[in-house]
Amino acid sequence: MSAAAGWDVRLARAWLSRAVEPGSVDVWRFVQRVGPVDAHRALRRGEAPPAVQALVGKRAAEDVSADDLLRAERCGARLVVPEDDEWPALTLHCLTLAAHDIPVERRDQPDRTQALVPPLALWVRGDRGLDELVDRSVALVGSRASTAYGEHVAAELAHGLGERGWTIVSGGAFGIDAAAHRGALAAGAPTVAVLACGVDRAYPHSHSALFHRVLEEGLLVSEWPPGCAPLRHRFLVRNRLIAALTRGTVVVEAAARSGALATGKRARDLGRQVMALPGPVTSAMSVGCHELLRDTERQVTLVTTAAEVLQQVGRLGADLADPAARPGSALDSLSDVARRVLDACPVRTGVPPERLATIAGCEVVDVLRVLPVLELHDLVEWTGTGWRVTPPDRPRGRRPR
Amino acid sequence: MSAAAGWDVRLARAWLSRAVEPGSVDVWRFVQRVGPVDAHRALRRGEAPPAVQALVGKRAAEDVSADDLLRAERCGARLVVPEDDEWPALTLHCLTLAAHDIPVERRDQPDRTQALVPPLALWVRGDRGLDELVDRSVALVGSRASTAYGEHVAAELAHGLGERGWTIVSGGAFGIDAAAHRGALAAGAPTVAVLACGVDRAYPHSHSALFHRVLEEGLLVSEWPPGCAPLRHRFLVRNRLIAALTRGTVVVEAAARSGALATGKRARDLGRQVMALPGPVTSAMSVGCHELLRDTERQVTLVTTAAEVLQQVGRLGADLADPAARPGSALDSLSDVARRVLDACPVRTGVPPERLATIAGCEVVDVLRVLPVLELHDLVEWTGTGWRVTPPDRPRGRRPR
Structure with a gap:
């Protein structure tokens, strides 16, 4: 049975998809931090951080999100959001990783047309x-x-x-x-x-x-x-x-x-x-x-x-192949690079992919390639600031969403 | 003034070029060891080592080398031999190096069509x-x-x-x-x-x-x-x-x-x-x-x-460029790899290129590429079994032929 996001989340993300031009890392980070519903509310009220609020500008006053969802339905379309099971989370994980590497300071950030930022939602x-x-x-x-x-x-x-x-x-x-x-x-x-x-x-x-x-x-x-x-x-x-x-x-x-x-x-x-x-x-x-x-x-x-x-x-594909098929042998199925990256992950404080690459003796792209696999097996987790091994008291297996 | 080989050498190599199909490392080694004139004489008399003699076979009985040289002259051609200044020694050095790596045992040797052996002479x-x-x-x-x-x-x-x-x-x-x-x-x-x-x-x-x-x-x-x-x-x-x-x-x-x-x-x-x-x-x-x-x-x-x-x-070209232009600064003009290979060369007993590559931390092909430059600068020399640095009592500069 597939899980789907609630109506409030879908409505909030529909609003965000019209209010904000995609590709802004500041908005994405804000939504990640407070959640789509609160992000929507804050932006509508003009209470979001100034940098984020400025990116929405006058669009904050408008709300046609219900209309957009209706219009989509009429042409056989839907809004797929990260909270849905249909969201290609593992596939788009590479953008999440890339976005974490974008500097916080606006002047150091790449142009919006260049920035590797995950989508807030997909029609x-x-x-x-x-x-x-x-x-x-x-x-x-x-x-x-x-x-x-x-x-x-x-x-x-x-x-x-x-x-x-x-x-x-x-x-x-x-x-x-x-x-x-x-x-x-x-x-x-x-x-x-x-x-x-x-x-x-x-x-x-x-x-x-x-x-x-x-x-x-x-x-x-x-x-x-x-x-x-x-x-x-x-x-x-x-x-x-x-x-x-x-x-x-x-x-x-x-x-x-x-x-x-x-x-x-x-x-x-x-x-x-x-x-x-x-x-x-x-x-x-x-x-x-x-x-x-x-x-x-x-x-x-x-x-x-x-x-x-x-x-x-x-x-x-060999790295990503069918993890569900052998749930008990997660470690056995890992590639050499994946094993090295896993070994490089600290137990407490998370470290960024660059650091993992240095310790594991491989390229950063290799680390970014194997992290989704390790995460899928619940072997590593993102702490908000870096990657670490999943604490052993947490059950292994696919995490609930 | 350009130097040219003597008539006996040219005649001997002309004979060899007809008697032996090119690409045989055993013949090339025999000629290198005893010289073209003695090699020619031994083969004509059937007194060369059996393996080499067998490669000439019945052609040992024939000698049309003077005719060949005359026939060449008639069409505006000449025989260029390694003893001539016109011989592209530095360019063909790569074949000499490659030939040194060919095993001595016949059964371990590559096919004659594959073997990287220098030519005995060129028409x-x-x-x-x-x-x-x-x-x-x-x-x-x-x-x-x-x-x-x-x-x-x-x-x-x-x-x-x-x-x-x-x-x-x-x-x-x-x-x-x-x-x-x-x-x-x-x-x-x-x-x-x-x-x-x-x-x-x-x-x-x-x-x-x-x-x-x-x-x-x-x-x-x-x-x-x-x-x-x-x-x-x-x-x-x-x-x-x-x-x-x-x-x-x-x-x-x-x-x-x-x-x-x-x-x-x-x-x-x-x-x-x-x-x-x-x-x-x-x-x-x-x-x-x-x-x-x-x-x-x-x-x-x-x-x-x-x-x-x-x-x-x-x-x-940068590595080989105009060594004559700065005779006093041979070391300065060397590439990084050339310097490392030079540093890897022993003082006494010569070592093969593979060993140099291991010590210098580079590929064998890099070693083979820079050795001619080092030899041209008289910084290294071939001992017959391997490469070593040229003893300091030897004058630096282009060696006499």
Whole structure:
């Protein structure tokens, strides 16, 4: 039986999703600290900390959250909140970890379009469960101004991944996004389109038929409530979600300095696999992919087939594979890195991932990759300031929500 | 004034080049030990060690070396031997080092087509000096069954490298080889074609016009004397020379398991830079390149332009750059790795490169890369069994030959 959040929580988060532009770490921290209901109340009354209140501004006076929820219902959508069982908590854990690393001082913080901050809520349209669909998913991203080559290869790749039971996650744009959806749909596989506007809007308009096909098997997802417009900066904010919701991101075609490259960079920062598909060196649309592949520090893997993509995300999958299947042998199933990180965790005072990486003798991204597994097994816990081993008096097993 | 070997040495090596198929480490070691003149005499009389004598077999009874030298002269060719100043000693040093690592026991030795053994002599046709031409050179290799894309890109790359004063080294085959020569020649740059047959033979025949254009500015080079046929196995033996003569090898187009990949592997084993050019994933002729680029252990760099190629070989160049310019500051000009390897060298008993790598804390390929520099500065010397620092009573500076 699945648990769902109460009406007050859902209403509060619906309000927050319209009042605050996503990507603000200060707002996210405030909501984490006082809870969504109190955060909503304080912001409505103008009693939130000034820095947070300023981010809401005049929107504090408005409240159309009940209308938004109704409007969503009318188009077959719902608001999924972190308090719901459907929330892909383990998948999005990477954003929680990344957000903890963002400095407190505003002047030291990255731009909102760059910040790796978890979503406060997600508007989801479609019948399938969000957590279930993104569990084994790969992002295919690329240029809107794609070539016939890029579209062909994106569709082939999506088809191959779909056939093997993987979900394709992408945006809803022309070019590579659309080709990826079409390829997966042709294999009868579900896809998730993460939009930068309300899930009731078809943007671009000519993709309304495509979105309807996506909805038959998959989902439209957005951080913005119904009716919201696809503003330019929202695409940049949205990109982190595509990276975070998937086990890996494949950049199919990208010009130099394109948005797809930014998504690839986000995926890397979140400890996800980043892959790029090569193309003719004579094609401007492959310049970005080749740039990624030349950057040896970023560890971007060249992929040419669906099997090669799975070789990459499969490795990560080995760490996350089926923890429920062997509940009594949590320690046995851990990878070498996971064991070292567990051994590095202190008993009392929590320490940040950087410190764990130093003690365990691995990269920070490795620590961020294995912490969700350790947490899932209830072997470690977040103290609010750092990670420590779960005290032994606490029962082991999946924690109640 | 350049020094040249005596007639007896040249005649002996001419004889050896016909009597022994290149790539045999036992023959090379025998010639190194007793010298070419005595080696020639012993083999002619059937008095060489049985293992070596067996490799010459019936050819011991024949002697057409004077004819070969005459035949070479008639077509504007000459025999360049290690005793000549024109011999690219520093460049080919990597093969000497690699040969030292080949086991003594025949059963432990690699196949002759795989063995990294220095040539006993090189037949060179053309006016330019071999050492001078290969000093700043890059190998472009690839499939005979190339696509229009591959040929276009090979020609562009060769043109760009030629414009920047670099020599292109390749084979003489159809496809990528020919496109590389043509691209460089169009830039008025010299090229070197390393053949698997006599330098008086145009193989393939339809390339005779191309070879004549190569000869105007560059060279035809072969280990086999005039008239020799391009036997299949000779191409494999030849590939190590293309890798060894250049600072780096670029694989432009290659099917899976192609000969171009083998050349790339040789280059890597010799501590040279290996680069690969990507192409459409839909092209069978790019599968080999993508395979190379996916193999993270081999450290193959993706390149798309001549500038990117120079970025790779330039690094190596920095280590080798103009040692003559600052004779008094040999130690200052050394790279960090070179310094560590020098510090790792013992004073008395020489040690093999593997041991140096362990002490210096670097890879064996790094050791093999810096040893020629250290030797050039007379900082280290080969004792016959290993490397040690040059005794202080020996004068520093370029050793007399």
